[in-house]
Amino acid sequence: MLAWLQNLPRPAPKNITIRVKKTAERHLRHGHPWLFDQAIANQSDGGAAGDLVVAFDEKRGFLALGLYDPHSPIRVKVLHSKKPIAIDDAFFAGRIHAAIARREALSGTDTDGYRVVHGENDGLPGLVVDRYHDTLVIKLYSACWVPRLHQVVPALVEALAPTRIVLRLSRGVAKHPADLAGLSDGVVVAGPPLDGPILFHERGLVFEADPIAGQKTGFFLDQRDNRAIVESLSAGKRVLNVFSYSGGFSVAAARGGARHVVSVDLSRPALDAARRTFDHNRHHAAVAACDHLVMPGDAFDVLKDLARREPFDIVVIDPPSFAKSATEVDGALAAYARLTALGTDVTADDGLLVLASCSSRVDAAMFRSNAMQAALQHGRPLTVVDETAHAVDHPIGFAEGAYLKCLYCRPAPRR
Numbered sequence: 001m002l003a004w005l006q007n008l009p010r011p012a013p014k015n016i017t018i019r020v021k022k023t024a025e026r027h028l029r030h031g032h033p034w035l036f037d038q039a040i041a042n043q044s045d046g047g048a049a050g051d052l053v054v055a056f057d058e059k060r061g062f063l064a065l066g067l068y069d070p071h072s073p074i075r076v077k078v079l080h081s082k083k084p085i086a087i088d089d090a091f092f093a094g095r096i097h098a099a100i101a102r103r104e105a106l107s108g109t110d111t112d113g114y115r116v117v118h119g120e121n122d123g124l125p126g127l128v129v130d131r132y133h134d135t136l137v138i139k140l141y142s143a144c145w146v147p148r149l150h151q152v153v154p155a156l157v158e159a160l161a162p163t164r165i166v167l168r169l170s171r172g173v174a175k176h177p178a179d180l181a182g183l184s185d186g187v188v189v190a191g192p193p194l195d196g197p198i199l200f201h202e203r204g205l206v207f208e209a210d211p212i213a214g215q216k217t218g219f220f221l222d223q224r225d226n227r228a229i230v231e232s233l234s235a236g237k238r239v240l241n242v243f244s245y246s247g248g249f250s251v252a253a254a255r256g257g258a259r260h261v262v263s264v265d266l267s268r269p270a271l272d273a274a275r276r277t278f279d280h281n282r283h284h285a286a287v288a289a290c291d292h293l294v295m296p297g298d299a300f301d302v303l304k305d306l307a308r309r310e311p312f313d314i315v316v317i318d319p320p321s322f323a324k325s326a327t328e329v330d331g332a333l334a335a336y337a338r339l340t341a342l343g344t345d346v347t348a349d350d351g352l353l354v355l356a357s358c359s360s361r362v363d364a365a366m367f368r369s370n371a372m373q374a375a376l377q378h379g380r381p382l383t384v385v386d387e388t389a390h391a392v393d394h395p396i397g398f399a400e401g402a403y404l405k406c407l408y409c410r411p412a413p414r415r
């Protein structure tokens, strides 16, 4: 499980010292995990990805410790601030153990698919680890983690005893092969090769994840709690799941007793997976009894078509991120407004419209007021009956870490 780590580069023994501009000092003192290139007044040496950075203020007072990333505008991924400490194997093991302890609430819930490490929010900026049953998927969003894997992976292996480790690299990281010591995106770095998707459990439901060809690391783990809520409301209902991916909300609704569930997605492989998700769960009588239909197509078009048919009691709309940068926020809000209006058109008079957003640039207040305004203008004003955020394995460790919002809305009956 650990042999592959032997060939990886190690960080330089000499630290990089950085003097930080006054404007950025406060953020670092408050423990912000990012130090931008623009905030660097001067720097001792060039440095390689993963080298340890010691950041000082203008009066040479200690500020923070972090990992150097020469390729990213977030030049230092900050690990620790306030007082100097040793960044050694025990430090990384401590962060991993704390992350595992934070997810304790999942034990006993028949869930072996969850996020073990959520980057910045677990004190390990740029490092994501997802678990699917016996497989760990390690995703690097910064090459600074390559020379640190020998300090992180042993703690993961010891605590979770995986049979296999898959490595994923963000597009930005994959662009710099010189820093990767032969590692590439999607390799099984330890354990047996993958011969198909991995089956895992979420609250007793069986799902598959393909950590190499699937979206994200294979599954949208962050919606677990919302799937549970939808399940609890679905008895006897007609449910529409728009942007269904592999049918997470769909099968939860089915187990909750939904009579009829429709899954809509643009991706054929996602809908094939959604069908298989129902097959994997037929041992639940309610899933076997549910009439499940998949509809391939663009959600905006399909919703328009469905508006001419019998409305649904529960409509879930969980689109991909529409705003990855600040410049895309207006477009994202317009798309959310359109989906809200289309969503009300397919929701029954006493029905529930569930609207989710994973765009980090659109905050909860913006998302709510945008949806309420859109529905009002469309003639079916919303009452928001519940609003949820992050699941326990996606903690929020800094302001930018909050991205998931979900509104449970009752549209006013048609006039």
Ligand code: SAH
Pocket: 215, 219, 220, 223, 243, 244, 245, 246, 247, 248, 249, 264, 265, 266, 267, 270, 297, 298, 299, 300, 318, 319, 320
């Ligand atoms: N609700 C899902 C996650 C949704 S992720 C879950 O609980 O697992 C977003 C999904 O939207 C992806 O499956 C993607 O294929 C799909 N998608 C993206 N653009 C789309 C569009 N225009 N119309 C329909 N589906 C789309």
